[in-house]
Amino acid sequence: MSFWTTWTAELRKAATLPASWVAVAVTLLGSAGVTALNAFAARSALGSGAQQDGEFFSAFGTAYAAVPLGTVGAVVLGVVVMSSEYTANSTDAGSGRQITTTLAAVPRRPRLLAAKALTVVLLVMATAAVTIPTGVGVACLIIGEGAPETVTLGDALVRSLGATLYWTLTGLIALAVTVLARSGIIPLVVLITNSSLVSFSLLLTNVTPLAHWLPDMAGRRLFGGLSTVEGGLDAAPGALVMAAWTVGLLAVAGVVLSRRDA
Structure with a gap:
């Protein structure tokens, strides 16, 4: 089976998973x-005579403030693409797992992992390509023409690409961790909690500055001005560090997947 065939099969498989659509819906509708x-808050402030300065009153700035929420959707996509393989079928179907059939069809496990990784990349990037412009459109409709756009088109594009890159790398890290855990429960709980409720990496920065080199902390400045944490890496070196973590974890996941039993 060629890589193209493997990838298209994985893409179709991911598209049939209800959890994939839930992840997309959470990202799109939540944002x-x-x-x-x-x-609405910005429009109300403008109506009361507030100064029209800062990104709070711009359509892009208002929409972009919700972009970090998409990290949760990226985590879910990265996890379910792999965890679905380990979920037991119903008793009517023999209570087996999909991974057995998948490995029989694609015995080259590194190729399988590469196909799944490319699937995650495509799904996350497609979600971002719809979510961010939709958010800007919603903000434009609500705020109206009364607010000046303080963010240039070039800056908006760079920041949107930065957020998309962060989402994509996060989804790939979730995929790698799911391979290592051989389950979706632990990666979902840990990664979603870390991304939305309590950042364990952020807490570690109070103990050691080395925590700024952890993947989520290293790449946080890809969100531009939304990062209020002092210190750490700038956007470009941070992206490289986060990418290095992603490649390293995928490499380890590939070795583990190739050497252990299904």
Whole structure:
């Protein structure tokens, strides 16, 4: 089986998973909802005569404030693409796992992992390509023409690409961790908690500055001005460090997947 065939099969498989669509819906609708709340607040402030300065009153700035929420969707996509392989089928189907059939069809396990990684990349990037412009559109409709756009088109594009890169690398890290854990429960709980509720990496920065080199902390400045944590790496070196973590974890996952039993 060629890599192209393997990848298209994995892409179709991911598209049939309800959890994949839930991840996309959480990212798209959640971001749009947060953007709407921010936009109504901005419109109210403008109506009361607030100064029209800062990104709070711009459509892009209002929408972009909700972009970090998409990290949760990227985690879910990265996890379910692999965890679905380890989920037991119903008793009517023999209670087996999909991974057995998958490895029989694709015995070259590194090729399988590469196909899954490319699937995650495509799904996350497609989600970002829809979510960010939708958020800007929602903000424009609510705020109206009364607010000046303080973010240039070039800056908006760079920041959107930065957020998309962060989402994509996060999804790939989630994929690698799921391979190592051979389950989706632990990666989902740990990574979603770390991305949305309590950042363990952020807490570690209070103990040692080395925590700034952890993947999520290293890449946080890809979100531009949304990062309020002092210290750490700038956007470009941070992206390289986060990418290095991603490649390293995928390499380890590939070795583990190739050497252990299904």
